[in-house]
Amino acid sequence: MKLRIVALLDLSPASPAILSKLIKHGGQTRLVLQAALGVSGPTVTRSASELSDAQIIMTNLGAANGKGRPAETVELNEDGICSIALSVRADRTVASLLDASGAAVKSVDLNITQETAYVDAVATMGDCVLNLAELAAQRFAVLSSVGISFFGSADYALAKITEPSTFKAWHHKPLARDVELYTGLPTAIENYTIALVSAVNWFDADRLSDFFLVVADYGVGGVSSISGQPFLGGERRPSGFGHIDGQASGQRLCHCGGYDCLSATSSVRAIRDWAEELGLIRTARADLGAMLEELDLSESDQAHRLLEQAASRLAAHALGICRGMGLPVCVLAGALFDHSARARAVARDVFAAPGHSCKARFIGEVFAGRDTDDLAAAAIAYHHLSQTRKAYLLGNQQELRTALARRSTNDNNGR
Numbered sequence: 001m002k003l004r005i006v007a008l009l010d011l012s013p014a015s016p017a018i019l020s021k022l023i024k025h026g027g028q029t030r031l032v033l034q035a036a037l038g039v040s041g042p043t044v045t046r047s048a049s050e051l052s053d054a055q056i057i058m059t060n061l062g063a064a065n066g067k068g069r070p071a072e073t074v075e076l077n078e079d080g081i082c083s084i085a086l087s088v089r090a091d092r093t094v095a096s097l098l099d100a101s102g103a104a105v106k107s108v109d110l111n112i113t114q115e116t117a118y119v120d121a122v123a124t125m126g127d128c129v130l131n132l133a134e135l136a137a138q139r140f141a142v143l144s145s146v147g148i149s150f151f152g153s154a155d156y157a158l159a160k161i162t163e164p165s166t167f168k169a170w171h172h173k174p175l176a177r178d179v180e181l182y183t184g185l186p187t188a189i190e191n192y193t194i195a196l197v198s199a200v201n202w203f204d205a206d207r208l209s210d211f212f213l214v215v216a217d218y219g220v221g222g223v224s225s226i227s228g229q230p231f232l233g234g235e236r237r238p239s240g241f242g243h244i245d246g247q248a249s250g251q252r253l254c255h256c257g258g259y260d261c262l263s264a265t266s267s268v269r270a271i272r273d274w275a276e277e278l279g280l281i282r283t284a285r286a287d288l289g290a291m292l293e294e295l296d297l298s299e300s301d302q303a304h305r306l307l308e309q310a311a312s313r314l315a316a317h318a319l320g321i322c323r324g325m326g327l328p329v330c331v332l333a334g335a336l337f338d339h340s341a342r343a344r345a346v347a348r349d350v351f352a353a354p355g356h357s358c359k360a361r362f363i364g365e366v367f368a369g370r371d372t373d374d375l376a377a378a379a380i381a382y383h384h385l386s387q388t389r390k391a392y393l394l395g396n397q398q399e400l401r402t403a404l405a406r407r408s409t410n411d412n413n414g415r
Contacts, residue, residue, distance in 0.1 A: 077141075083143065095110055118169060159177045202378075216332070219269065
């Protein structure tokens with residue numbers, strides 16, 4: 001039985017851009033939106049009416065302006081649009097229902113790691129997504145889509161995992177397509193570092209359109225953002241993107257593309273390996289954030305040097321890239337900078353050196369305490385909405401669940 005999704009809302013080209021502006025800046029007048037987007041008044045009016053009819057935004061009338069007309073402000077409906085986020089790491093997977101601003105309404109830890117069989121992982125993700133969609137239907141009107149943030153190499157256009165990554169058994173699996181087939185809900189996947197660049201562009205009210213972003217996590221990632229679009233080196237996905245399968249030299253431990261692979265020696269995985277060799281931590285630690293905090297707070301000079309040297313190398317190289325490309329801002333993200341005050345202090349010192357105008361920002365400051373994994377996945381969902389200009393109407397969720405159950409029964413009977 002082929003499932004047909006008949007609950008999709010078609011959006012005009014300007015609607016996603018209006019949505020992004022309202023998420024970042026709150027209520028806006030139509031004239032401000034028209035100027036910010038560089039579109040005509042009728043275009044804004046048409047798109048605003050479309051979003052209003054879908055209950056995504058609402059219009060408020062304030063005090064009259066100088067011409068005696070009431071001031072009309074367009075703002076988000078708190079119960080309008082939402083997204084479902086899947087954050088897939090080597091050691092844990094989390095599914096979340098997020099409101100329009102990317103704040104979690106509900107989060108669920110899933111028993112999925114790089115050791116989980118692919119088919120089992122799809123079923124576990126799919127069941128959880130359907131449960132979250134039913135919860136969403138009780139409050140929200142529209143689902144932007146399901147966004148999968150993958151800590152490894154992934155291809156948005158092909159909707160699948162590529163290689164190399166630590167998920168060796170999942171290489172070339174169309175995870176986004178399979179989750180969409182399982183749930184009937186529009187789904188997209190992207191590499192975490194690229195997704196985080198999109199998250200800064202989508203959710204940061206300061207509108208950092210040109211910047212370099214470094215992710216120092218299990219691997220090391222680096223992506224530049226030019227005019228709001230992510231780039232890796234000379235092209236978006238150069239050959240060799242995704243290296244996190246280490247070699248003896250340690251030069252293939254990162255998944256950076258446009259970022260120097262030698263920076264892999266500064267990855268959290270490399271820090272963990274060195275800390276194990278020095279006897280600073282027990283072997284095979286999976287809780288990387290807690291491990292970094294322990295090293296940061298310890299009285300060991302060796303532990304402090306590991307963190308400070310890694311942060312210094314990453315920051316110095318990132319600064320070199322920013323100066324070479326003329327980028328005014330570098331955003332530092334990932335477990336190293338999230339969980340080590342020493343790493344942040346060293347990075348600040350690197351960027352405080354004279355002779356340049358590039359500034360450093362930490363992702364925790366950019367997002368003001370909001371969960372970066374959730375925002376990365378939400379950005380994928382919104383990017384998918386922007387590309388397809390289709391959203392899912394949650395009022396039809398129970399009908400979809402029934403159709404999916406019927407399809408599953410027919411498939412089982414046909415075996």
